[in-house]
């Protein structure tokens with residue numbers, strides 16, 4: 001047994017001729033084996049496969065038997081056998097060594113080679129694999145990443161007893177260095193893959209959060225119906241046509257359908273059909289071959305191909321020309337098309353969601369929109385309610401949008417109840433988008449991070465005058481508990497004024513104040529008295 005180092009005593013000078021010939025001969029085979037090992041290792045990233053090939057080379061060319069590579073499992077810290085060379089390979093998957101266990105475990109722990117002149121003489125030798133010849137030597141060397149980190153053990157047995165153990169050990173150490181490089185590379189690739197996977201999963205979760213049901217706000221019956229329809233239709237490949245005024249959330253609903261569908265993992269491609277003239281729209285949707293038209297310098301996939309397996313959202317579908325309607329009809333009917341300038345027919349599996357704020361029925365009657373295309377698209381229509389039809393959703397929507405705006409501005413932002421009540425008096429012809437814009441303007445003007453009613457009014461809303469008020473949808477009166485201790489003074493006075501229809505004397509009574517006192521408060525709290 002030769003442990004610790006020096007491994008073997010150096011040979012004295014003046015060896016006999018046969019020994020030096022044997023030495024020379026071994027050196028030469030080792031060199032060519034080393035060359036072959038290095039090319040095997042550089043060939044592939046499949047570590048276990050290449051390790052098996054390395055052991056094969058070792059056996060064939062390197063004059064070593066029972067080559068074994070074990071690597072530390074990065075989760076458990078155990079040494080696991082990754083490859084073993086033996087005729088009629090013994091099952092080794094269950095063999096593991098703790099660091100420090102047996103000869104192999106000690107080589108790892110001490111990060112040093114260990115050579116046994118005869119296996120049978122070493123009591124620590126466990127032979128868990130049950131393959132070693134007890135009468136022969138055993139050479140084990142650490143596999144290192146960098147100088148001081150052992151990540152595995154590489155071992156083998158010479159085929160017979162000879163006095164070239166030291167030379168064999170040097171050879172094994174060289175091969176172990178090459179293996180170490182490959183292990184390092186494999187670890188890097190594995191780590192990168194894991195990071196990418198984690199990043200992907202995180203983004204998927206985020207996308208689901210941003211585009212799932214949670215980002216669609218509304219508790220009114222009109223919105224409950226929408227949620228139910230989305231939930232039902234998401235499961236299938238059914239074509240959906242989303243209708244509704246501008247800014248009602250058509251795109252948001254398209255997102256929710258895709259990200260709650262079985263296609264959520266695949267691509268979601270959007271195209272605004274109104275944004276492009278016919279010829280560009282065609283190459284955008286169907287792609288083009290190289291040289292199909294001036295400027296088509298290379299082949300390009302269209303949106304239909306990009307969306308294969310996923311969903312294609314065709315926004316503003318009511319705006320396409322009759323000529324283009326015919327082209328679209330074909331792909332919707334047959335699922336087939338050709339790239340512009342191409343001859344081969346492509347087939348794709350795409351779920352279509354279309355949206356429009358136009359009245360397609362009257363366009364069909366006026367021959368502006370093909371009836372057959374209309375029926376192809378109108379398989380499952382979803383009608384988005386206008387915001388004025390669901391004015392009760394305004395407070396919740398506003399709080400949600402204010403939080404969203406605050407997040408984008410990197411600050412805490414909130415909105416007062418009286419400001420919300422002002423927002424509920426408005427008709428919102430531009431729907432949620434207009435509400436969002438209004439809140440964004442108000443946020444800009446709210447330096448303190450609180451959007452108050454005055455700011456909303458300054459932001460330029462045309463609130464209905466009192467005589468129009470009765471025509472407005474239900475405006476809840478100030479339902480504020482004036483005795484609520486959490487209500488700040490300003491909000492309390494505003495709430496009382498609102499409840500009193502902005503009659504100061506009446507509001508004063510609600511607050512148990514004199515008219516003089518409330519007038520003073522209105523002045524000091526800088527409440528803009530605007531009567532409706």
Ligand SMILES: Nc1ncnc2c1ncn2[C@@H]1O[C@H](COP(=O)(O)OP(=O)(O)OP(=O)(O)O)[C@@H](O)[C@H]1O
Nearest residue numbers: 215216217245246247248249250251252357432433
């Ligand atoms: N129910 C809702 N909950 C939260 N945000 C909403 C809701 N509806 C719409 N929004 C927001 O309002 C804005 C406009 O919505 P979206 O773009 O989906 O409307 P649209 O119907 O496609 O409008 P247009 O016809 O003008 O294209 C977006 O910022 C969207 O996030």
Ligand SMILES: [Mg+2]
Nearest residue numbers: 250251315355
């Ligand atoms: Mg839209």
